[in-house]
Amino acid sequence: QRLLFMSISDNRLREIPPDLFSLPNLSTLNANNNEIEMLDNSTWTAPSLKSLHLSKNRLRQLPCPEIVLEEPGNAPIDDKKGQTTSKTKVVYSIGHGFVDIGANRDEDYHKTHSGYNLEFLDISDNHLTSLPKGLACLAPMLRTLKLSRNRIRHFGHVSDYPTQLRSLELIGNNAEICIQPSTVPSQAVCLQSQLQNPVKCMHGSHNSLNTLQHLNIGRNQLTEIILEVDSPLITESQHPTSPTLTDNMLFPKLQSFMFSQNQISEIPRGIHKLQGLRNLDISKNERIKHIPLKIHQLKDLVGFQYKGISDPIIHQLDTCKDIGHVLYYLRARETDAVPNLTMRLILIGHYHKGKSTILRMLQGRKKKDIMSGFYARLGSITLEESPPIEHELESTVGIDCGEWINTRRRSNTSASCKPIKFNTWDFAGQEEYYQTHQCFLTNRALYLLVWRLTDKHTGIDGLDIWLRNLQVRAPGAQIIVVGTHLDVFRRSEGKNTENLLEEYRKRILQEFTSQDRTFPKIRKVVFVGLNEATGFFGTTTKYDDLNDIIHEEASNMEIPKTPDMPASFHMKILDEKIPKTYLELEKIVNEVSTSRQPINIIERSKFCERDDVKKVICDPGEVDVAINFLHNMGTVLHFHMTMLEDYYILNPQWWFDACALVVSPNNVSTLVTAGGDPTSGLLKLKNMVYLFQKK
Numbered sequence: 001q002r003l004l005f006m007s008i009s010d011n012r013l014r015e016i017p018p019d020l021f022s023l024p025n026l027s028t029l030n031a032n033n034n035e036i037e038m039l040d041n042s043t044w045t046a047p048s049l050k051s052l053h054l055s056k057n058r059l060r061q062l063p064c065p066e067i068v069l070e071e072p073g074n075a076p077i078d079d080k081k082g083q084t085t086s087k088t089k090v091v092y093s094i095g096h097g098f099v100d101i102g103a104n105r106d107e108d109y110h111k112t113h114s115g116y117n118l119e120f121l122d123i124s125d126n127h128l129t130s131l132p133k134g135l136a137c138l139a140p141m142l143r144t145l146k147l148s149r150n151r152i153r154h155f156g157h158v159s160d161y162p163t164q165l166r167s168l169e170l171i172g173n174n175a176e177i178c179i180q181p182s183t184v185p186s187q188a189v190c191l192q193s194q195l196q197n198p199v200k201c202m203h204g205s206h207n208s209l210n211t212l213q214h215l216n217i218g219r220n221q222l223t224e225i226i227l228e229v230d231s232p233l234i235t236e237s238q239h240p241t242s243p244t245l246t247d248n249m250l251f252p253k254l255q256s257f258m259f260s261q262n263q264i265s266e267i268p269r270g271i272h273k274l275q276g277l278r279n280l281d282i283s284k285n286e287r288i289k290h291i292p293l294k295i296h297q298l299k300d301l302v303g304f305q306y307k308g309i310s311d312p313i314i315h316q317l318d319t320c321k322d323i324g325h326v327l328y329y330l331r332a333r334e335t336d337a338v339p340n341l342t343m344r345l346i347l348i349g350h351y352h353k354g355k356s357t358i359l360r361m362l363q364g365r366k367k368k369d370i371m372s373g374f375y376a377r378l379g380s381i382t383l384e385e386s387p388p389i390e391h392e393l394e395s396t397v398g399i400d401c402g403e404w405i406n407t408r409r410r411s412n413t414s415a416s417c418k419p420i421k422f423n424t425w426d427f428a429g430q431e432e433y434y435q436t437h438q439c440f441l442t443n444r445a446l447y448l449l450v451w452r453l454t455d456k457h458t459g460i461d462g463l464d465i466w467l468r469n470l471q472v473r474a475p476g477a478q479i480i481v482v483g484t485h486l487d488v489f490r491r492s493e494g495k496n497t498e499n500l501l502e503e504y505r506k507r508i509l510q511e512f513t514s515q516d517r518t519f520p521k522i523r524k525v526v527f528v529g530l531n532e533a534t535g536f537f538g539t540t541t542k543y544d545d546l547n548d549i550i551h552e553e554a555s556n557m558e559i560p561k562t563p564d565m566p567a568s569f570h571m572k573i574l575d576e577k578i579p580k581t582y583l584e585l586e587k588i589v590n591e592v593s594t595s596r597q598p599i600n601i602i603e604r605s606k607f608c609e610r611d612d613v614k615k616v617i618c619d620p621g622e623v624d625v626a627i628n629f630l631h632n633m634g635t636v637l638h639f640h641m642t643m644l645e646d647y648y649i650l651n652p653q654w655w656f657d658a659c660a661l662v663v664s665p666n667n668v669s670t671l672v673t674a675g676g677d678p679t680s681g682l683l684k685l686k687n688m689v690y691l692f693q694k695k
Contacts, residue, residue, distance in 0.1 A: 001024060002025055003023055005030075006028070007030040008029075010032070010033045013036055014036060015038060016036060016039065023046070023047075024048060026047075027050045027051065029053065030053040031053060032054065032056055032057075032122075034057050036059060037060070040063060043062075045116065047115055048117065050120065051119065051120040052120065055124040055146070056124075056126075057123075058127055059126040060127045061128065061130075062123070062132040062133070064132070118141060118142055119141055123147060124149050126150050130153075131156040138191055139162055140164065141162070144166060148170060148216075149171065151174070154175065155175055157181065157183055158180070158181060158207055159182035163209065165212050167212075168215050173220055174221050175222060176220075176221050176223070178217060178222045178225045181226065181229050182206065213256065215256070216259075217258070219262075220262050224266075227268040228270030229250070231248065249274070251274075254274050255276050255277060255279070257274070257280050258280075261283070267282060267295075271295065271298075272298060280298070281304075282305065283305040284308035291309075293330050294330075296330040336579065337577040338583065339576075340573070340576050340578045341574055342635075343444070343445065344422070344424075344425060344446070345422040346424075347359055347426045348427045348447060348449055349449055351430045354485060355450045356426055358546075359426050362546070363402065395429075396426055398656045398660030399652075399660075401653040402423075403421065404421075404424050405420070406421075406547065406551050407551075408552070418555075420555070425440065438469060441477070443477045444573065446554050449481050450484060451482075453489040456500075459483075464512075467479075471519055475520070476560040478521050480522075480524045480525075481526070482528060482546075483504065483525070483526070486527045487529035509522065509525060523553045526546060555572070558572055559572070559573055581617055582630065585623070585630070589635060590635075593651040599650055601651075604623075608623050634652065636652065
């Protein structure tokens with residue numbers, strides 16, 4: 001008589017003895033993992049039962065009592081007394097289970113009788129093919145309902161669920177139809193009624209689940225989810241105050257909403273009105289191509305899973321540190337969005353192979369201006385006054401940054417004619433710089449991998465290390481392989497030149513695009529050289545061809561895929577739209593870093609407090625998101641690591657030069673402490689200070 005908890009789980013029971021449900025104080029019954037196929041009606045009338053665990057059984061349905069009345073024709077049931085002079089037999093086998101929103105809970109019928117007190121019901125992993133009938137009447141106090149991994153194809157209507165429900169799980173049913181708005185019939189008899197005293201059901205007048213906080217309908221086949229209806233669900237008598245944002249919502253109090261792995265093509269209308277929503281999972285819905293920008297209005301959102309959808313925005317969101325930054329980005333997109341026509345062009349390869357010459361010719365500069373490079377950027381310091389440093393003035397030191405507006409020269413291709421702005425990064429080819437180079441590789445850039453034709457097959461062998469490094473640091477990167485010194489090679493090989501060029505092209509494509517070896521995507525193999533007569537890069541035709549090849553490949557480059565993205569996802573980088581405020585912030589960055597008193601690096605807080613910045617973006621969190629985007633484009637640098645995350649590097653060239661000063665071989669050999677000192681082999685801080693004191 002005093003038993004409160006009973007566990008009969010992990011047996012082979014075919015049924016639960018009905019007498020168990022008559023125990024006066026039993027509040028929890030665990031019958032998980034049996035072979036139960038049927039339950040008795042007494043399941044609902046157990047005096048004190050509040051928690052019933054029935055997962056991993058063989059239930060096909062739950063018990064639902066039938067009320068048989070004799071009444072004349074269709075005579076209505078008396079609302080107050082519940083009495084009738086019935087003569088015609090009518091069977092009421094379905095109740096409608098939410099307590100009327102306007103009803104007084106103290107007068108609710110079920111509270112005047114024993115039983116009907118279930119608060120927790122788990123019937124996951126059974127054989128149900130439809131939503132249990134009469135739950136609203138038979139379990140009106142239900143808080144948690146778990147119906148996962150059954151075979152329920154239709155999740156019924158709002159009015160089929162108890163009004164006190166807080167948590168509902170319908171995972172993995174392969175359902176095709178989600179919860180629908182209520183359709184409330186009249187003249188329903190409450191399933192708690194007794195034959196001699198039938199009562200009109202008070203559980204069928206609701207049309208929303210006002211207490212539902214957690215809803216998980218993941219891993220189904222749903223194509224549509226309804227959250228909002230056109231007309232208010234709350235009547236004026238029930239809601240005498242002014243209308244609210246959630247009056248049209250089926251589940252206005254949702255805090256956790258999960259619908260991953262379905263066939264949803266659009267995020268449910270009105271989702272931004274769920275102001276209490278804290279967790280949202282829309283992942284692995286390949287048909288979703290657009291995230292509603294109004295999601296940024298969900299101020300309490302702390303968890304947002306979106307991987308595996310087909311919205312290109314995910315690549316911008318991946319750069320964000322927290323969900324707040326995601327919302328900032330969406331808000332910026334909502335205000336104004338413009339096409340993104342900026343991309344990074346990165347030149348890589350061993351030193352003295354012609355990378356800088358290629359870039360110079362593409363930019364229309366015929367001769368190398370020595371004092372426009374690294375040494376000129378040392379400021380007013382002469383070479384004699386500077387610390388020991390390399391004197392190979394013709395070689396790139398570190399990374400040279402630049403800008404190039406590429407306009408397609410010919411019109412016989414299918415690519416876009418719009419000019420593309422390239423932020424160019426020319427990587428030094430000396431081995432000493434490799435360690436710093438890998439910090440700046442990205443798969444959202446187009447790469448020119450340069451080698452020298454006169455090196456022949458040895459030069460092709462040297463491509464391997466670059467391709468492997470790219471695949472590790474920037475998987476899926478797009479590459480144009482460029483062979484240089486074609487003029488010298490042609491003079492050397494004569495009539496055999498064309499045959500050798502075709503041989504080299506085939507070897508590169510076959511060896512580095514083999515299916516059993518993982519390398520980045522090689523888009524084209526091109527050969528170029530200087531024209532002796534004009535000094536131009538190749539002939540005019542060759543130069544225009546290379547220009548157009550770069551333009552065409554950049555125009556066709558798609559947003560790189562990650563393993564969790566759907567296979568059906570395809571979108572070109574230059575088709576992606578970005579917030580207009582990001583471009584306005586880029587303009588401010590350029591003005592600040594190139595002014596008479598340039599600011600190369602600045603604390604995050606000070607940058608956000610600048611008046612010109614606040615006019616464009618007033619929220620520091622949103623500035624972070626914009627800076628992360630500009631980092632991807634190569635305009636600024638922002639590293640998410642200790643000591644650097646609180647700084648924005650507005651002039652990447654300044655940063656690259658600083659790194660070059662430290663790793664330059666001659667500097668290192670001179671400044672590193674030598675001898676028997678315990679600190680031998682370490683670059684001392686005082687020497688670092690010496691390197692930078694005049695620069």
